[in-house]
Amino acid sequence: MAGGxxxxxxxxxxxxxxxxxxxxxxxxxxxxxxFPFFNELEYSDSVDVEEGRGASPYPMGxxxxxxxxxxxxxxxxxMREQFLALITPLSPDGNSIYDAVFNLQAQWQHRxxxxxxxxxxxxxxxxxxxxLGSGITGSSSPGMMVVKYxxxxxxxxxxxxxxxxxxxx
Numbered sequence: 035m036a037g038g039x040x041x042x043x044x045x046x047x048x049x050x051x052x053x054x055x056x057x058x059x060x061x062x063x064x065x066x067x068x069f070p071f072f073n074e075l076e077y078s079d080s081v082d083v084e085e086g087r088g089a090s091p092y093p094m095g096x097x098x099x100x101x102x103x104x105x106x107x108x109x110x111x112x113m114r115e116q117f118l119a120l121i122t123p124l125s126p127d128g129n130s131i132y133d134a135v136f137n138l139q140a141q142w143q144h145r146x147x148x149x150x151x152x153x154x155x156x157x158x159x160x161x162x163x164x165x166l167g168s169g170i171t172g173s174s175s176p177g178m179m180v181v182k183y184x185x186x187x188x189x190x191x192x193x194x195x196x197x198x199x200x201x202x203x
Contacts (some may be wrong), residue, residue, distance in 0.1 A: 063139040064120045071113035073180050075140065077105030077160050079190045079197055101197055103187035105160065107138075111170060111179035121165070131168075137161050162188035 062069050083099035109117045118131065125134035138160035144153040164186045172179040189201055196202060 061141045061143075063141075064117075065124070065136055066139070067120055069117065069120065071110045071116065072107055073110060073178065074106070074108035074182070076107075077103065077140075077158070077185075077187060077190060079103035079187070081198065098198065101189075101201065103160075103190050103197075105163075105185045105187055106182055107185065108171070108180040108182045111172070111181055114181050117181075132165050134164065136163050138163055156193045158193060159189075159191040160187055161191065 060075070062072060062075065079102065081099040081101050083096040085093040086095050086097070088094055121134045121136055122129050122131060123134075124136050125131070140158045140160065142156040142158075146152055166184040166186055168181050168183045170179060170181050190197065
């Protein structure tokens, strides 16, 4: 460039009130009942698609795919009975663990003072969960004892959005 400078300016947008979300910003409900006694929540979903090839060396489109979701939750061991008291009534016999089907609702919102702009609430609906197994984790350190439950999940709505058109409960 004759007489000019080659300058690249990158501007980064600020976070809401200059804050990022953290684990303390979550509010979890099990079947609509607030449950704060968990140390970890993990959920994810994916769609496995297959490419149509035929006699072509290039993809000829993809299938809609197969949707899959799973996750886990770690509950404080001292509150395991309170957690199971919410889950077991939803089982066929009202007293079993691994065949109970339940819904979770995870809401995320930045904490703001009354003088700040109130941030939006993000809500993920984790639908038709089943516990698949459990294990107690801990050590001789001062760390808290927890029970980690693996979960099968039928559907996750990401702040009202479906993963694929037509899925829904």
